[in-house]
Amino acid sequence: MSDPFVVVGGDAAGLSAASKFRREAPDREVVVFEKGRWISYAYCGMPYFIEGRVERLSNLLSLSPSEVAERGIDLRRGHEVVAVDPEEKTVRVETADGDSFEQPYGDLLVATGARAATGPFDVRGMDGAFTLHNMDTAAAIDAYIAEPDAYDPSRADVSAVDRERVERNAAMPAPETAAIVGGGYVGVEMAEALSGRDLDVHVFQRSDHLLPPFGEAVGERVEAELVDKGVTVHTGCPVEALVGEDRIEGVTFDGETFPAELAIVGVGIRPNTELLDGTGVGLGEGGAISADEYGRTTLPDVYAAGDCATARHAVTGEATWVPLGLTANRVGRAVGATVAGDPTPVGDTAGTAVVKAFEMEAGRVGLVEDEAARAVGFDPVRETITAGSRSGYYPGASPTDVTLVADRATRRLIGGSIVGADRAAIRIDTLATALEADMTVPEVERLDLAYAPPFSPVWDPVLVAAKVLDGTLDEA
Amino acid sequence: MSDPFVVVGGDAAGLSAASKFRREAPDREVVVFEKGRWISYAYCGMPYFIEGRVERLSNLLSLSPSEVAERGIDLRRGHEVVAVDPEEKTVRVETADGDSFEQPYGDLLVATGARAATGPFDVRGMDGAFTLHNMDTAAAIDAYIAEPDAYDPSRADVSAVDRERVERNAAMPAPETAAIVGGGYVGVEMAEALSGRDLDVHVFQRSDHLLPPFGEAVGERVEAELVDKGVTVHTGCPVEALVGEDRIEGVTFDGETFPAELAIVGVGIRPNTELLDGTGVGLGEGGAISADEYGRTTLPDVYAAGDCATARHAVTGEATWVPLGLTANRVGRAVGATVAGDPTPVGDTAGTAVVKAFEMEAGRVGLVEDEAARAVGFDPVRETITAGSRSGYYPGASPTDVTLVADRATRRLIGGSIVGADRAAIRIDTLATALEADMTVPEVERLDLAYAPPFSPVWDPVLVAAKVLDGTLDEA
Numbered sequence: 001m002s003d004p005f006v007v008v009g010g011d012a013a014g015l016s017a018a019s020k021f022r023r024e025a026p027d028r029e030v031v032v033f034e035k036g037r038w039i040s041y042a043y044c045g046m047p048y049f050i051e052g053r054v055e056r057l058s059n060l061l062s063l064s065p066s067e068v069a070e071r072g073i074d075l076r077r078g079h080e081v082v083a084v085d086p087e088e089k090t091v092r093v094e095t096a097d098g099d100s101f102e103q104p105y106g107d108l109l110v111a112t113g114a115r116a117a118t119g120p121f122d123v124r125g126m127d128g129a130f131t132l133h134n135m136d137t138a139a140a141i142d143a144y145i146a147e148p149d150a151y152d153p154s155r156a157d158v159s160a161v162d163r164e165r166v167e168r169n170a171a172m173p174a175p176e177t178a179a180i181v182g183g184g185y186v187g188v189e190m191a192e193a194l195s196g197r198d199l200d201v202h203v204f205q206r207s208d209h210l211l212p213p214f215g216e217a218v219g220e221r222v223e224a225e226l227v228d229k230g231v232t233v234h235t236g237c238p239v240e241a242l243v244g245e246d247r248i249e250g251v252t253f254d255g256e257t258f259p260a261e262l263a264i265v266g267v268g269i270r271p272n273t274e275l276l277d278g279t280g281v282g283l284g285e286g287g288a289i290s291a292d293e294y295g296r297t298t299l300p301d302v303y304a305a306g307d308c309a310t311a312r313h314a315v316t317g318e319a320t321w322v323p324l325g326l327t328a329n330r331v332g333r334a335v336g337a338t339v340a341g342d343p344t345p346v347g348d349t350a351g352t353a354v355v356k357a358f359e360m361e362a363g364r365v366g367l368v369e370d371e372a373a374r375a376v377g378f379d380p381v382r383e384t385i386t387a388g389s390r391s392g393y394y395p396g397a398s399p400t401d402v403t404l405v406a407d408r409a410t411r412r413l414i415g416g417s418i419v420g421a422d423r424a425a426i427r428i429d430t431l432a433t434a435l436e437a438d439m440t441v442p443e444v445e446r447l448d449l450a451y452a453p454p455f456s457p458v459w460d461p462v463l464v465a466a467k468v469l470d471g472t473l474d475e476a
Numbered sequence: 477m478s479d480p481f482v483v484v485g486g487d488a489a490g491l492s493a494a495s496k497f498r499r500e501a502p503d504r505e506v507v508v509f510e511k512g513r514w515i516s517y518a519y520c521g522m523p524y525f526i527e528g529r530v531e532r533l534s535n536l537l538s539l540s541p542s543e544v545a546e547r548g549i550d551l552r553r554g555h556e557v558v559a560v561d562p563e564e565k566t567v568r569v570e571t572a573d574g575d576s577f578e579q580p581y582g583d584l585l586v587a588t589g590a591r592a593a594t595g596p597f598d599v600r601g602m603d604g605a606f607t608l609h610n611m612d613t614a615a616a617i618d619a620y621i622a623e624p625d626a627y628d629p630s631r632a633d634v635s636a637v638d639r640e641r642v643e644r645n646a647a648m649p650a651p652e653t654a655a656i657v658g659g660g661y662v663g664v665e666m667a668e669a670l671s672g673r674d675l676d677v678h679v680f681q682r683s684d685h686l687l688p689p690f691g692e693a694v695g696e697r698v699e700a701e702l703v704d705k706g707v708t709v710h711t712g713c714p715v716e717a718l719v720g721e722d723r724i725e726g727v728t729f730d731g732e733t734f735p736a737e738l739a740i741v742g743v744g745i746r747p748n749t750e751l752l753d754g755t756g757v758g759l760g761e762g763g764a765i766s767a768d769e770y771g772r773t774t775l776p777d778v779y780a781a782g783d784c785a786t787a788r789h790a791v792t793g794e795a796t797w798v799p800l801g802l803t804a805n806r807v808g809r810a811v812g813a814t815v816a817g818d819p820t821p822v823g824d825t826a827g828t829a830v831v832k833a834f835e836m837e838a839g840r841v842g843l844v845e846d847e848a849a850r851a852v853g854f855d856p857v858r859e860t861i862t863a864g865s866r867s868g869y870y871p872g873a874s875p876t877d878v879t880l881v882a883d884r885a886t887r888r889l890i891g892g893s894i895v896g897a898d899r900a901a902i903r904i905d906t907l908a909t910a911l912e913a914d915m916t917v918p919e920v921e922r923l924d925l926a927y928a929p930p931f932s933p934v935w936d937p938v939l940v941a942a943k944v945l946d947g948t949l950d951e952a
Contacts, residue, residue: 352925393518393521394521394524423902
């Protein structure tokens with residue numbers, strides 16, 4: 001009997017791979033090592049739990065350990081893989097109990113995810129300062145925000161939770177002012193969440209606009225929405241440090257201290273690749289593990305998937321690091337099939353992302369910023385238009401901004417963004433599909449998109465943008 | 477100076493062509509003949525006017541005659557083109573005043589639209605029986621529904637309206653029961669509209685499910701929604717005749733008479749092509765004027781666009797007749813550019829359509845029904861799945877049914893439909909784009925679509941459907 005398929009990491013990519021492998025190769029062993037107690041939870045749902053819109057922490061769990069076991073997967077929680085020996089085809093495992101052992105593998109999938117980066121902001125050991133790191137942090141933030149006598153312990157209704165940490169945070173006095181360091185996804189979503197908890201929320205963004213990967217047009221609309229809903233947005237405002245001893249007291253910028261009793265640091269994430277240190281594995285953008293169109297790393301029989309791995313970009317064809325949930329699931333599933341003997345391409349990433357900020361919805365795809373486009377050899381031409389989301393006479397029509405970016409010489413669509421209050425985000429899927437099909441702007445302009453007064457004007461905002469950009473390309 | 481560009485028809489296709497031509501060829505004359513008093517109105521908005529959601533008839537006007545004149549277009553309302561002489565390159569025009577003359581043309585665009593078909597149901601001369609034909613009918617239906625002392629004449633606030641007809645209808649006793657003959661778009665939208673006016677609404681559909689071009693999965697969900705909102709739906713129930721002398725008294729089916737004081741006949745539309753009788757022009761599907769990829773008919777220098785013309789189908793590549801608003805605008809605009817000297821393809825039609833039925837939204841694209849697919853040589857394989865519109869834990873998630881149809885041998889996506897209550901309709905644009913890009917089901921399965929809990933689960937319903945259909949194709 002061959003050595004097992006060993007999966008490192010029990011979240012989206014790892015369990016998608018193990019599940020698919022289990023179905024396709026029922027006779028071969030599969031072992032999943034997860035260093036923590038948590039598996040398969042909805043990272044993207046955590047802000048909505050903290051907001052209170054999602055009632056229970058358990059609502060964010062996709063799969064329980066017993067469900068995983070029922071699938072015939074040997075899941076070992078509290079087992080950390082600390083090293084890989086690609087020559088011997090073994091991994092070194094250390095358990096939470098202090099044991100350690102060598103585990104041979106036939107095939108290995110590294111699906112170790114990413115962790116919140118903190119930059120110069122060390123939140124450890126400082127009460128009231130958090131990254132949105134995992135379910136324990138989400139539970140702790142939720143408990144910290146509540147008035148001590150008003151905290152409902154049934155919110156954190158999962159046995160895996162760090163109960164002591166939750167109780168300690170629940171006992172602290174409730175904060176009134178929150179400083180969010182970083183105006184990316186986490187920052188914007190947490191601004192909405194903390195406003196929903198009646199905090200006075202301040203977002204500090206280093207650059208000139210929020211949500212840099214979404215481009216300026218989106219950043220400005222989202223900022224206006226946050227401000228409209230009572231959030232204070234400080235753009236062009238790099239925070240220098242967190243202030244406080246045992247508990248957060250504020251953040252400093254421009255030499256001044258802004259007092260706050262809660263700080264959320266959302267300044268990006270970093271891939272977890274340490275277990276491959278010393279193996280010589282190829283690394284790519286952002287230090288993520290290089291993975292090819294079948295999820296293979298540069299080491300034989302070693303695959304990587306999810307937030308720790310690169311993926312091929314739909315526009316550039318180059319390896320890129322865009323850690324997102326669907327990619328983790330899709331790549332994991334494909335690797336599971338491939339290892340089971342059914343070679344399955346993992347698919348490209350188009351960098352498709354959407355975000356909600358109160359009533360505003362935004363999406364982005366491909367190469368939105370000029371620098372990103374130029375860096376890979378395109379000569380970007382862009383237009384941003386505003387058009388109604390519905391026929392003007394139909395109630396609920398809302399101005400929708402569409403930005404399209406094309407390559408000057410070939411007229412190929414290379415990126416875009418959409419922002420608006422009415423069904424704006426989901427429209428990005430149209431652009432994602434067009435991008436993956438290598439469509440030109442004239443081809444997008446001629447797309448037969450839907451029209452009915454409650455849903456779209458005759459010329460959908462996407463078509464209006466294509467029409468305008470095509471005109472600009474004529475002149476360019 | 478060359479002979480003018482003559483356009484027949486002052487609605488979407490005709491005025492789009494004239495406007496584009498005017499901008500691109502400022503020195504050449506363009507004349508638009510419109511037989512009626514109305515130009516450029518939103519046909520698709522009429523049900524929402526009747527419902528009362530749109531306050532004024534004038535809200536449905538896109539362009540006024542004076543705005544058209546300001547664009548430098550010679551618009552002649554009350555001028556009917558009754559014949560075309562392609563040898564002499566002239567049209568015969570009859571005016572509402574009883575005059576007639578020959579008008580030479582350099583290029584001619586026939587954009588005469590379509591009219592409501594009535595089948596065996598002659599609504600003329602019978603009060604309370606209507607097709608949803610044009611703005612005068614919309615105003616008349618609206619007035620007819622109102623209690624005589626409650627009608628607000630400012631609703632029909634356009635000088636072009638047939639005021640006498642409006643007043644006559646407003647004076648009639650208000651109906652309590654409405655029979656809608658035909659469960660297509662018009663039938664479904666009018667069911668919602670008339671319910672909004674507190675009528676007891678009955679929809680009679682000849683076949684087994686509503687909205688036949690959307691397929692069974694959509695028809696059943698929409699039927700359930702109509703029933704849930706108090707509409708009575710009679711499927712498999714062909715109406716035989718309208719009953720009544722001067723005023724409608726009911727409709728007959730199965731030998732029985734169902735009493736109603738209002739009847740709306742929506743049994744399809746027919747292209748207006750009579751002005752080309754005797755010219756030998758090529759006709760295609762549905763008797764529409766055959767037009768090629770530049771909108772050219774088989775007659776030299778004669779173009780056709782909009783609801784009177786065929787268009788090339790994105791899936792089959794064959795000429796098809798799918799009269800829809802965007803196509804009319806897009807083809808008209810392209811013909812205007814081509815005639816002005818900038819040859820511009822009119823683009824394909826994918827048959828993309830969306831419809832709202834109370835809280836339910838539905839979309840369809842391509843070849844949804846097996847017969848349609850088989851008729852053009854495909855071997856259709858289909859799957860219908862139900863998936864959430866958002867992450868399950870996020871409030872507002874709603875079951876969304878996606879049907880995908882693929883060709884067995886090539887796995888090419890050839891059609892699809894979507895129905896659900898949460899952002900379902902606009903998702904059809906993803907499928908429309910995939911269809912126009914000739915994507916296969918595995919390619920759709922790997923699309924990098926958006927994921928964020930408020931807008932989509934990790935696996936968008938479209939991706940779930942592709943995954944399931946791909947599995948079925950593996951076994952097929």
